[in-house]
Amino acid sequence: MKAWLQHTLAAAGLACLLVGAxxxxxQAQDLSSLxxxxxxxxxxxxxxxxxxxxxQFGVNLADIERIMQGSSNPQSNAQPDxxxxxDAMEARNEIDTRPLNELSPxxxxxxxxxxxxxxxxxxxxxxxxxxxxxxxxxxxPVPSNYLLGIGDELRIQLYGxxxxxxxxxxxxxxxxxxxxxxxLSVAGLRYDEARELIKSTVRERMIGMEAAxxxxxxxxxxxxxxxxxxxxxxxxxxxxxxxxxALFVSGGVSDIASLRNVQLKRNxxxxxxxxxxxxxxxxxxxxxxxxxxxDVVFIPTRGDMVSIAGEVLxxxxxxxxxxxxxxxxxxxxxxxxxxxxxxxxxxxxxxDGSRRVQTIDLTRTDVQRKLRxxxxxxxxxxxxxxxxxxxxxxxxxxxxxxxxxEDLRIKDVIPSVEGALLPITDLTYGIVVRSSxxxxxxxxxxxxxxxxxxxxxxxxxxxxxRDQVVVFSRYEAAAAEENQLSAxxxxxxxxxxxxxxxxxxxxxxxxxxxxxxxxxxFNELLDRTTPDRSEELDDQLDSLFAIGDNGQEREDxxxxxxxxxxxxxxxLYQLRNQFSATGTLPLVYIDGEVRxxxxxxxxxxxxxxxxxxxxxxxxxxxYLARAELTRTEITNGEAEARYVPFNLAEVxxxxxxxxxxxxxRLQILSIPQWQxxxxxxxxxxxxxxxxxxxxxxxxxxxxxxxxxxxxEYAFVRGAIFTRDDLREAERKRLEELAQQLRRxxxxxxxxxxxxxxxxxxxxxxxxxxxxxxxVGRLVIxxxxxxGDGERLTxxxxxxxxxxxxxxxxxxxxxxxxxxxASSYQYExxxxxxxxxxxxxxxxxxxxxxxxxxxxxxxxxxxxxRRSWFSSGAIDQIEPGDTIVVPMDxxxxxxxxxxxTATQIMYQVGVALAALAAL
Numbered sequence: 001m002k003a004w005l006q007h008t009l010a011a012a013g014l015a016c017l018l019v020g021a022x023x024x025x026x027q028a029q030d031l032s033s034l035x036x037x038x039x040x041x042x043x044x045x046x047x048x049x050x051x052x053x054x055x056q057f058g059v060n061l062a063d064i065e066r067i068m069q070g071s072s073n074p075q076s077n078a079q080p081d082x083x084x085x086x087d088a089m090e091a092r093n094e095i096d097t098r099p100l101n102e103l104s105p106x107x108x109x110x111x112x113x114x115x116x117x118x119x120x121x122x123x124x125x126x127x128x129x130x131x132x133x134x135x136x137x138x139x140x141p142v143p144s145n146y147l148l149g150i151g152d153e154l155r156i157q158l159y160g161x162x163x164x165x166x167x168x169x170x171x172x173x174x175x176x177x178x179x180x181x182x183x184l185s186v187a188g189l190r191y192d193e194a195r196e197l198i199k200s201t202v203r204e205r206m207i208g209m210e211a212a213x214x215x216x217x218x219x220x221x222x223x224x225x226x227x228x229x230x231x232x233x234x235x236x237x238x239x240x241x242x243x244x245x246a247l248f249v250s251g252g253v254s255d256i257a258s259l260r261n262v263q264l265k266r267n268x269x270x271x272x273x274x275x276x277x278x279x280x281x282x283x284x285x286x287x288x289x290x291x292x293x294x295d296v297v298f299i300p301t302r303g304d305m306v307s308i309a310g311e312v313l314x315x316x317x318x319x320x321x322x323x324x325x326x327x328x329x330x331x332x333x334x335x336x337x338x339x340x341x342x343x344x345x346x347x348x349x350x351x352d353g354s355r356r357v358q359t360i361d362l363t364r365t366d367v368q369r370k371l372r373x374x375x376x377x378x379x380x381x382x383x384x385x386x387x388x389x390x391x392x393x394x395x396x397x398x399x400x401x402x403x404x405x406e407d408l409r410i411k412d413v414i415p416s417v418e419g420a421l422l423p424i425t426d427l428t429y430g431i432v433v434r435s436s437x438x439x440x441x442x443x444x445x446x447x448x449x450x451x452x453x454x455x456x457x458x459x460x461x462x463x464x465x466r467d468q469v470v471v472f473s474r475y476e477a478a479a480a481e482e483n484q485l486s487a488x489x490x491x492x493x494x495x496x497x498x499x500x501x502x503x504x505x506x507x508x509x510x511x512x513x514x515x516x517x518x519x520x521x522f523n524e525l526l527d528r529t530t531p532d533r534s535e536e537l538d539d540q541l542d543s544l545f546a547i548g549d550n551g552q553e554r555e556d557x558x559x560x561x562x563x564x565x566x567x568x569x570x571x572l573y574q575l576r577n578q579f580s581a582t583g584t585l586p587l588v589y590i591d592g593e594v595r596x597x598x599x600x601x602x603x604x605x606x607x608x609x610x611x612x613x614x615x616x617x618x619x620x621x622x623y624l625a626r627a628e629l630t631r632t633e634i635t636n637g638e639a640e641a642r643y644v645p646f647n648l649a650e651v652x653x654x655x656x657x658x659x660x661x662x663x664x665r666l667q668i669l670s671i672p673q674w675q676x677x678x679x680x681x682x683x684x685x686x687x688x689x690x691x692x693x694x695x696x697x698x699x700x701x702x703x704x705x706x707x708x709x710x711x712e713y714a715f716v717r718g719a720i721f722t723r724d725d726l727r728e729a730e731r732k733r734l735e736e737l738a739q740q741l742r743r744x745x746x747x748x749x750x751x752x753x754x755x756x757x758x759x760x761x762x763x764x765x766x767x768x769x770x771x772x773x774x775v776g777r778l779v780i781x782x783x784x785x786x787g788d789g790e791r792l793t794x795x796x797x798x799x800x801x802x803x804x805x806x807x808x809x810x811x812x813x814x815x816x817x818x819x820x821a822s823s824y825q826y827e828x829x830x831x832x833x834x835x836x837x838x839x840x841x842x843x844x845x846x847x848x849x850x851x852x853x854x855x856x857x858x859x860x861x862x863x864x865r866r867s868w869f870s871s872g873a874i875d876q877i878e879p880g881d882t883i884v885v886p887m888d889x890x891x892x893x894x895x896x897x898x899x900t901a902t903q904i905m906y907q908v909g910v911a912l913a914a915l916a917a918l
Contacts, residue, residue: 119307122316122332123259123280127230127252142215142240144192149239149293150174151219154186156198160209167216181205191215221293225250228257228299242288243274246297258302260319264289265296277319281332304373308333311340311379320371326360327367329377336362341382348376390463391507394471395425395562397496399503408463410452414471417453424562425449426474429613431603432461433468433571441578444571444586446603446610468507470571473562474616476596504561507570564596564616575601585662590615592668593622608658609651611666623669624649629658630665680797682707684805685714700795700803701785710786715808718856718880719782724800727776734772779858809856809880814839816885817846826879832863835883847888856880 148154154176156166168176174187181201186194195213202211218239223246226232230251237249243264247253259276271289278284291297302319306329309315313334320329326347330336342362349356349372360366360377371377389401392413397420402413410432414420417427427450434443449471451459463469559565575586586602588611595616603610608629612618629644648668650656660666673696680703681691687708694703700721710716782805784793812835813823819840832851842848853861853876863876877883 119309119315119317121255121302121305122314122318123276124253124255126276126280127248142191142218144190146191146215146240148186148189148191148194149219150187152239153216153218154194154198155214155216157212157214158202158206158209159212160206162209170219178202221291223291223294224296226296226298228254228301229297230254237291239293241291243272243291243297244276244279244285244288246291247299250297253299256301257299258319260303260321261300263298263300264291265298266292266294277332304371306371306373306375306377309376309378311337311381313337320373324371325367326369326371326377329371330367336379337381339381340379344380346378346380348378350374385466388465390465390467390469391503392469392471393503393507394567395422395473396420396471396500397422399500404463404465404467409460410447410463410469411455411460413463413469414449414453417450421449421471422473422562424473424475424560426472426616428617430469430471431571431601432463433470434464435466442571442574444575444601444603446606446614448613470507470567471562472564472567473560475560476563476565478560478563507567564598564614568601571601572599587662588660588664588666590666590668592627592666593619593670594668595619602660602662606660607651608646608660608666609654611660612652612668618648618652618668621670621674622648623671623674624652627651627669628667629660630667631661632663678797678799680799680801680803682803682805684719684803685711685807686803686805687711694797698797700780700797700801701787703797704786710805713807715806715856715880716782716786717878718806718809719780720804720806720858721778721780721782721795722776722802722804723778723798724776725798726778727774730774730776734774738767777858781857811879812877813882814885815882817843817887818885819843826877830877832877832883835877836885842885845887847886850886852884852886853877854882854884 148170150170150172153167153169156168156178158164158166166178168178170176170187173185175183175185176198177183178198178201184197184201186197189197198213199211202209220236221239222234222236223241224234225246229247230253232250235246235249237246241249243262247262253259262274262276264271264274272287274287274289279288303322304320305317306320307315307317308329312330315333318329318332336342345360345362347358347360347369349358360369386401388404390404390408390413391401392399396414402408410430417425421427428448430447430449430452432445432447434445436442445461447459447461448456449459452461572587578586587599588602588606589599590611591597594612595618597615600611600614603614608627625647627646627648629646631642631644632639633642634640644658646658647656651658678694678696679691680694682689682703686704687710689707692703692706704710778795780795781793785795810826811823812826813821814835815821818836819842822839824835824838832853836842836851851863853863855861856878861876
């Protein structure tokens with residue numbers, strides 16, 4: 001029982017209010033802050049449980065009852081809108097009683113979306129913020145036509161030869177008594193009539209005196225609010241209370257109340273009908289009559305409801321009178337928005353047990369159509385796409401929509417380079433995207449931006465409605481574009497940048513929304529064309545210009561906003577999906593020595609020269625004497641690749657025109673023997689160390705000769721030579737080794753045949769193994785390379801090679817399982833055993849059978865065990881060598897040995913005892 005009471009208190013929110021039995025009066029004061037929801041929950045408890053709660057927390061039950069009684073009084077200071085909110089929440093919880101914090105993100109989003117999308121009845125929110133009391137109504141100005149009645153108080157101020165004030169209350173006989181004048185009958189008189197009566201009487205009977213009359217306190221009266229009131233009942237109100245004020249006193253109306261037919265009944269007859277819609281939409285309060293004692297405000301249930309949604313000022317549900325039309329409903333909704341499409345308004349109506357749809361043209365007389373209960377009117381917006389306009393998008397100063405007119409050309413949209421284009425605009429490449437008449441397909445036209453601005457007829461194309469003019473950046477990388485625009489952007493306003501972003505987003509949406517999903521994608525078509533490179537083409541199509549100037553793939557966020565990749569992507573998607581409708585694929589691919597290789601749209605009258613311009617032009621490494629075009633031709637239902645070589649120089653000079661078709665692939669070859677700059681770094685005891693640029697095929701000996709050779713302090717046998725491709729291969733081998741070991745460890749753990757080490761610990765060791773930085777060292781004999789050895793061996797250099805020649809070393813290092821790993825001065829004639837003894841000898845875990853020597857040049861020598869302690873091992877130790885004493889992996893210390901042995905003996909004893917019991 002106690003646990004249940006504590007749970008009830010937590011639900012009611014009293015735990016923080018009813019704490020501390022030592023100060024009951026303070027607690028009673030805190031009870032005044034209880035919300036109506038908490039009070040309502042306490043009221044639902046049995047009295048015995050309420051008393052138990054009061055005793056447990058040291059609070060008098062009378063204090064709680066006093067607050068509960070005050071909250072239930074309609075004229076108290078409790079706010080009805082809080083109770084209304086609590087009731088609304090309780091009604092919603094009937095569907096799903098779980099609190100919001102227990103809902104999943106999806107369920108919470110769904111509940112909020114339902115609340116937002118649901119149309120609410122109009123006018124009911126008028127009572128959400130009703131006042132807490134109507135006491136100030138006693139001080140309101142009294143109209144001149146106010147009828148005095150029993151209980152009204154008149155304040156009469158006499159002045160003249162003497163001054164005094166008389167407060168006279170209208171008694172039960174309808175009279176007020178004034179000293180020296182006697183009673184005067186005023187009940188039933190209007191306020192202005194009673195005032196003139198008192199003034200004239202004083203003036204006639206009291207010589208030299210005048211009177212000023214005003215209303216003191218108004219009488220109170222009892223009225224009834226019944227029907228669909230939020231809290232129906234009898235209410236004591238001021239004599240100046242009107243119908244609307246009576247509605248507020250009763251907490252408003254219920255969810256099914258009528259706002260169009262609120263009736264004032266007096267002596268059993270309807271005096272007036274009050275339409276709250278006139279008050280809310282027109283400000284007409286002419287029927288808001290003042291109440292009299294005994295009046296009844298009756299609120300019937302609401303009539304037919306229709307919903308108005310879409311492009312109106314106040315989407316909501318509206319109550320309609322029998323003779324009202326669609327025009328009245330739209331007037332209640334505040335009228336149409338400028339974006340409303342008036343020629344096609346949807347009307348859903350339930351007829352003959354089915355829901356039917358009708359289309360209404362508001363530009364005609366259909367607006368006078370009568371509505372029925374349950375009708376749903378939806379006013380749709382006009383199309384977002386503009387007509388008779390062209391769009392400029394990309395690297396322009398003022399992108400956006402432009403008015404189309406006859407003979408509109410590109411120069412009219414882009415009048416100049418300086419004022420209309422950004423500093424990063426590519427002036428050699430621009431396109432016009434044009435929709436077909438049925439808008440199912442698009443075509444692309446290419447032009448030279450600079451030539452179009454100068455008025456060249458070939459490039460200053462005539463535009464048509466709905467054309468998109470796209471201009472690009474010279475850069476694909478975002479960093480390069482931002483560096484070029486940094487100074488210019490500082491002088492540009494934020495509003496201009498936001499407008500450019502908005503236009504770019506509209507441009508991308510317009511194309512992405514038009515995508516047509518087909519079964520045969522561009523990947524499969526390219527696979528048929530060049531099956532030997534299908535995997536590469538798949539990757540290139542997926543990334544769409546994912547190959548940059550450096551020939552490496554880049555992430556999407558690397559690309560500039562106005563790059564070819566970003567602006568062409570929606571166009572390429574649309575063109576790719578046009579294949580199923582047109583039978584041709586208007587895409588071409590260019591690869592090789594161009595600045596921006598990738599897939600490009602096939603423009604009208606396309607040639608190889610236009611495709612090269614679209615790809616940003618040639619690199620300096622492009623081979624001009626020959627290029628190649630690969631074309632797929634369908635013969636007898638079979639695809640056959642045909643190779644068309646051509647002279648690239650003649651194409652660029654205009655002497656040769658090479659037409660390009662859909663699915664063609666242009667290969668721009670590289671100049672033979674053309675290589676990017678190769679660099680090799682020499683460090684250490686080199687006469688002129690540094691980074692050297694070499695040509696392909698150059699050798700290490702030749703580079704050392706260029707560097708002046710080695711210094712007299714060079715330790716030739718200890719030279720370290722590293723190579724980038726060896727480092728990468730070493731890293732991959734480490735990863736493969738770790739994966740192989742991980743599989744073996746996992747297999748041993750599953751079969752219980754592995755070591756006692758936990759799998760997680762071994763996995764951490766393997767991760768540490770893969771984190772070892774690869775060196776990429778190539779073991780070389782530098783003496784033979786430079787000619788000091790018995791045989792000469794040279795090394796052909798590669799880009800990124802590094803040679804480090806250390807200073808002369810005269811030490812021998814010992815590491816591994818020795819007592820003190822250290823380095824010692826090299827002494828001729830000292831054997832391997834003596835060096836180990838100088839390090840304190842081997843540890844117990846050392847593996848004396850696998851001792852090896854790492855020579856100064858990186859070569860590993862394993863001495864034969866029979867010659868360890870012979871003089872033959874002495875010659876194997878040289879300056880700069882490192883002696884490695886590995887750990888015995890089969891080693892088991894004494895504690896582990898005795899523990900294992902004890903466990904075995906215990907198991908044997910148990911087995912023998914079991915056998916003896918048989």
